[in-house]
Amino acid sequence: MNTEFWDIILLKDSTTRTVLAGTGLLGLAAGVVGSFAVLRRRSLVGDAIAHASLPGVCVAYFIVGERNFVALLLGAMAFGLLGAATIAGIRSLTRIKEDAAIGLVLGGFFGLGIVLSTIIQKQSSGNRAGLDSFIFGKAASMVASDSWTIAGVAAVILLTVGVLFKEFRLLCFDREFAAAEGRPVLFLDLLLLALITLCTVAGLPAVGVVLIAALLIIPASAARFWTENLTVMVLISGAIAVLAAVVGTIASAVIPGPPGSLSRGLPTGPCITLAAAVLFLASMFLAPRRGIVADVWRLFSLRRELALQKALTQAIDQGRGPEARP
Amino acid sequence: MTIAEPNTSSADPAVPRATQHHPPGPPTAPAPVAVEVHDVTVAYHRKPVLWDVDVQIPSSRLVAIVGPNGAGKSTLLKAILGLVPLASGTVEIFGRSLRRARSLIAYVPQRESVDWDFPVSALDVVLMGRYGRLGWFRRPGRKDRDAAMAALEKVGMKDLAHRQISQLSGGQQQRVFLARALVQEARLYFMDEPFAGVDAATEKAIVDLLREIRRSGGTVVAVHHDLQTVPEYFDHVLMLNMRLVAAGPTEEVFTTPNLHTTYGGRLTLLDQAAEAVRRSTAPGAPR
Numbered sequence A: 001m002n003t004e005f006w007d008i009i010l011l012k013d014s015t016t017r018t019v020l021a022g023t024g025l026l027g028l029a030a031g032v033v034g035s036f037a038v039l040r041r042r043s044l045v046g047d048a049i050a051h052a053s054l055p056g057v058c059v060a061y062f063i064v065g066e067r068n069f070v071a072l073l074l075g076a077m078a079f080g081l082l083g084a085a086t087i088a089g090i091r092s093l094t095r096i097k098e099d100a101a102i103g104l105v106l107g108g109f110f111g112l113g114i115v116l117s118t119i120i121q122k123q124s125s126g127n128r129a130g131l132d133s134f135i136f137g138k139a140a141s142m143v144a145s146d147s148w149t150i151a152g153v154a155a156v157i158l159l160t161v162g163v164l165f166k167e168f169r170l171l172c173f174d175r176e177f178a179a180a181e182g183r184p185v186l187f188l189d190l191l192l193l194a195l196i197t198l199c200t201v202a203g204l205p206a207v208g209v210v211l212i213a214a215l216l217i218i219p220a221s222a223a224r225f226w227t228e229n230l231t232v233m234v235l236i237s238g239a240i241a242v243l244a245a246v247v248g249t250i251a252s253a254v255i256p257g258p259p260g261s262l263s264r265g266l267p268t269g270p271c272i273t274l275a276a277a278v279l280f281l282a283s284m285f286l287a288p289r290r291g292i293v294a295d296v297w298r299l300f301s302l303r304r305e306l307a308l309q310k311a312l313t314q315a316i317d318q319g320r321g322p323e324a325r326p
Numbered sequence B: 001m002t003i004a005e006p007n008t009s010s011a012d013p014a015v016p017r018a019t020q021h022h023p024p025g026p027p028t029a030p031a032p033v034a035v036e037v038h039d040v041t042v043a044y045h046r047k048p049v050l051w052d053v054d055v056q057i058p059s060s061r062l063v064a065i066v067g068p069n070g071a072g073k074s075t076l077l078k079a080i081l082g083l084v085p086l087a088s089g090t091v092e093i094f095g096r097s098l099r100r101a102r103s104l105i106a107y108v109p110q111r112e113s114v115d116w117d118f119p120v121s122a123l124d125v126v127l128m129g130r131y132g133r134l135g136w137f138r139r140p141g142r143k144d145r146d147a148a149m150a151a152l153e154k155v156g157m158k159d160l161a162h163r164q165i166s167q168l169s170g171g172q173q174q175r176v177f178l179a180r181a182l183v184q185e186a187r188l189y190f191m192d193e194p195f196a197g198v199d200a201a202t203e204k205a206i207v208d209l210l211r212e213i214r215r216s217g218g219t220v221v222a223v224h225h226d227l228q229t230v231p232e233y234f235d236h237v238l239m240l241n242m243r244l245v246a247a248g249p250t251e252e253v254f255t256t257p258n259l260h261t262t263y264g265g266r267l268t269l270l271d272q273a274a275e276a277v278r279r280s281t282a283p284g285a286p287r
Helices: A002-009 A014-039 A043-052 A054-064 A069-093 A098-123 A144-163 A165-173 A175-180 A185-202 A212-224 A230-254 A268-286 A292-320 B073-080 B098-104 B122-134 B142-154 B170-182 B200-215 B227-233 B256-263 B267-281
Strands: B033-044 B047-058 B062-066 B088-093 B105-108 B188-192 B219-223 B236-241 B243-249
Touching: A014 A043, A014 A144, A014 A165, A014 A185, A014 A212, A014 A230, A014 A268, A043 A054, A043 A069, A043 A098, A043 A185, A043 A212, A054 A069, A054 A098, A069 A098, A069 A144, A069 A185, A144 A165, A144 A185, A165 A175, A165 A185, A165 B122, A175 A185, A175 B105, A185 A212, A212 A230, A212 A268, A230 A268, A268 A292, B033 B073, B033 B219, B047 B073, B047 B088, B047 B219, B047 B236, B062 B073, B062 B200, B062 B227, B073 B088, B073 B188, B073 B219, B073 B236, B088 B098, B098 B105, B098 B122, B105 B170, B122 B142, B122 B170, B142 B170, B170 B200, B200 B219, B236 B256, B243 B256
Parallel strands: B047 B243, B062 B219, B062 B236, B105 B188, B188 B219
Antiparallel strands: B033 B047, B033 B088, B236 B243
16 A cells, blocks of 8 residues: 555556646636636536436447447437527526526536436446446546546647637627627637537546536636636636645545455545635635735725724824814 | 619719718718618517618618607617518618628617626727628637727727726626727718717717717717717717607707607606706807
């Protein structure tokens, strides 16, 4: 156990290196695209997309019959987009509000996914398919080709955001102005949604459907505390997400799981999410200017200053004598 | 529908030949048409909010759209800009389709329509007005930056260019929005309640700006709430209450009977307006 622990920490094992590179790149992509998802108020849609992608994984497995990551990813992508389209459809065709539509799609699709994945696991006794690792994520079950797929997805996401940075900035800040300028806002909105979906499904094996949206939301929200500049926010968000992904992946590998379980370690998704949450809490309290500590400090010094001023005026008034007061 | 080419003005059916060249400032002869709204109806969830509006908006004028809450004032603006689908009708701008007239248009949305805690500076927001001409892949350069700074200076915000937008007052935020419209270098400005919730100094600055736009031949169409200032600020007025009640030069149509029809007998408002009408028609009243 002890040597194994140091092997993982020191990246001696090539599998560990590959898995870490995969989750790290995934974190970077999630942190970057997550910034726009949060600013466009699409974070919960991202969560619904993630949950909605589970039945897609199962359907793809039914069709292909084996754990082929690219096929499962395509299935997840199709169902994730179907979920997003269902939300948009319900919202525009009925009078149900968006939050209810999100909850509806999230629950309905996820329920279907759990039913399908249970059926699959009962069916194929020998080939366990590893579909359960898609629910909470298991980086240990990732193979080298998975990391390459994630690297490709991350490259597509980063390149698109880099090229269309100013378009996304305008879309997120003032969609109506962009539309009045004749920009194709619907296309840009759909593109952003597609990037969110892509990032979500690429993260399924490592983080899982339940918590992948957290990797979009938490680092972006944490980054907002540190800066007033969108470019800097996107970079900080990416950095926080990479850190959380790497720390979470290592933690899930070295902390022993419950005794008797076949797999070593904890599920990766919760570990990564927890690491991100810790970084968020630190940002929320400690960030200069926007953080809570800085806020309280400002209030405190303002009060002290006002009290001092009041005392001074009183002292001056008393010095002048009673007839000077109005 | 005929779409007039920009350089074949003699063939433009919407513009009478004799009135194409007019002196700057509030002219007395009929001006060429900036916006032609033809039988426009707009509905949200099958409930009409604008009903069969048919109006021409002249160019080189300051035009107010007035009417009670829910009268469809913002909706008319959005319908002209193509931001809401038309249930029926057409809109032409300078005799062209909206798509071909986009580069002539600037837009100032309602201030409350955006999140002012967004991580951008005042300068960043003004630069957004240049994105349209930059196209997809180019980034704002020195020239755009200079234009943005010049616009910020014009609205008295140069010193606050690098301030994050949440640290600006309501009036300053409105000035930033106006500066963003200025760098669009348009001929036709649509503004949704530019005077809402601004301080007196900003109101004065905006009025000066509107007059400067008119002086240089531009047209402003603004949703306006404050009936008292309509005769002082605007040359032309559209009175709206789902349907178009009246449209024309302010001194002709901004009358007590028309206000009565538009607002349906809300007395306090009408008293204010009557006062405004009286002042504007009194001899020597400020124009």
